[in-house]
Amino acid sequence: MTFWTYILRCSDGSYYTGHTDDLERRVGQHQAGEIQGYTQTRRPVALMWSQEFPSRQEALASEMQVKDWSRKKKEALFRGDWDGVSEAARKVSRYGVSTGSTPTRDEREVEVASGGERSRNTFPSTTPPPVIVLVRPQLGENIGKAARAMLNFGLADLRLVAPRDGWPNPAAGPAASGADIVLERAQLFDTVADAVADCAQVYATTVRKRGVTKPVVKPDEAATAIHAGPGRSAILFGPERSGLETDDVAVARTIITVPINPEFGSLNLAQAVILVAYEWSKHQDLAQPPETELPEPAPQEELDGMIGQLDAMLVHANFYFPPARTETTRRTLRTLLTKPGWSTQEVRTLRGILSALDGAKMRRNSAAPIESGEFVRDRDLDEPLP
Structure with a gap:
């Protein structure tokens, strides 16, 4: 996956630095004002510079380094003027790399022409x-x-x-x-x-x-x-x-x-x-981690088909007993399967389903198979399982 660090020029002449995993989409969001914050009130924006990185960590590190550069240093970067970038760097750390990204006042202030004079406007977001x-x-x-x-x-x-x-x-x-x-x-x-x-x-x-x-x-x-x-x-x-x-x-x-x-x-x-x-x-x-859209709920026809399929399996497993409670149990199952938040009774019903499908309620005898309509409790509970 590819990540980008980027710099935008805002309508007031200030610069915004960020990183993203989808450069075209992110710039479009800035342009449309969909991203709250600094650029939302400073549109239109223009992409001045971007660089690819193989990991988000590297892109974030680059963002934090570049966003504190002075305007002069950033504009040298836009031009590809590496001599200018080096000249704008102010000192070298004990590790031997540039720390010229230490911010200066002109990074935090934007000069705006006004009536032939130049005044400084400081933006809290910077x-x-x-x-x-x-x-x-x-x-x-x-x-x-x-x-x-x-x-x-x-x-x-x-x-x-x-x-x-x-x-x-x-x-x-x-x-x-x-x-x-x-x-x-x-x-x-x-x-x-x-x-x-x-x-x-x-x-x-x-x-x-x-x-x-x-x-x-x-x-x-x-x-x-x-x-x-x-x-x-x-x-x-x-x-x-x-x-x-x-x-x-x-x-x-x-x-x-x-x-x-x-x-x-x-x-x-x-x-x-x-x-x-x-x-x-x-x-x-x-x-932030990308938001994943939840799939749309299945049409009622598909849901009814699933419930019907399960009902047929339960009939085959002789789950419904006693017969007088069949419709009540079916109603409980439908309610369970069409709403969140299971009650104790619903959980017990579901556990009964699982037991039936697992065969725990059906003690079969290979020599004397259960006839249609016969429930396990009508058989000898001491008979061996097949």
């Missing part, structure tokens, strides 16, 4: 994804698992503050299970202050306030604020053993905490990251 900051993480495996959790929900900007075992860490790659783009773009910092210096809002995740008086919100409330607020946000996660220290929390403006069992409030690092990343992703246009 607020960049938050930065995930792991403060003094201890194990490379946990860094990899956190990267995997991030990419699952569309986040790719990972920053590491003084990891205990240094960086790069060979144990991180296998634990990331394919989220290599996150590890490749990860940036290393000596202090929390350095890691969040370019962020307009900083959140600290902790289950304890640690003596710091700050606003406290749940992950869903933080996600809403991040999408609504201007500028880039950072979310701090502490080391595995003890969590964030008081001085780390003091750097943040807001605390994120999760309602949790007070008798067991321990989350591992990747679990904490995935909780926050998931809440943020609910505001995004991430791909």
Whole structure:
């Protein structure tokens, strides 16, 4: 199966980046306003660039990388100007790959000509994804698992503050299970202050306030604020053993905490990251499993045919007994087969059907076969089964 990452130019001059498994259909949906969100009020749109990938994971990773590029870098990409793309890249990570996708202000703002002057209009929907900051993480495996959790929900900007075992860490790659783009773009910092210096809002995740008086919100409330607020946000996660220290929390403006069992409030690092990343992703246009249309109900004629066929089998199996209850039992069967929500009596009836078809109610004697109309209870129940 093929997947695409694509960029659309909107009617206001801004760019929208996404990914899909059906490029033509998705662009048509954007053009028709069928996709709620950013492009719905900025039509018509035009496809500027697309690239194929063999897996959804690779397409999503490309989307998260390209969507944070500056306008200059995106427009160089449209032209196929690879020198221009390289020139727009700003620095190289410790893994040796470009991190020039770190967003700049012109990525979040659109210049609009107005009366001979150029003014900037900021659109809340273009607020960049938050930065995930792991403060003094201890194990490379946990860094990899956190990267995997991030990419699952569309986040790719990972920053590491003084990891205990240094960086790069060979144990991180296998634990990331394919989220290599996150590890490749990860940036290393000596202090929390350095890691969040370019962020307009900083959140600290902790289950304890640690003596710091700050606003406290749940992950869903933080996600809403991040999408609504201007500028880039950072979310701090502490080391595995003890969590964030008081001085780390003091750097943040807001605390994120999760309602949790007070008798067991321990989350591992990747679990904490995935909780926050998931809440943020609910505001995004991430791909969902395709909806499968249910088949139309069968015509009544076909349903009656099935019931008639079953009824004939039950007559042959001598199911209906006593004869005086035959019509009541048939009515119960029809009701059972034409509505959902089985009652106890309906279940018992169905089990009787299954027993009859299985032969449990029919103790046959090969030397003395049951005659027409004779029911098993009229026979000697001690006779051996054939």
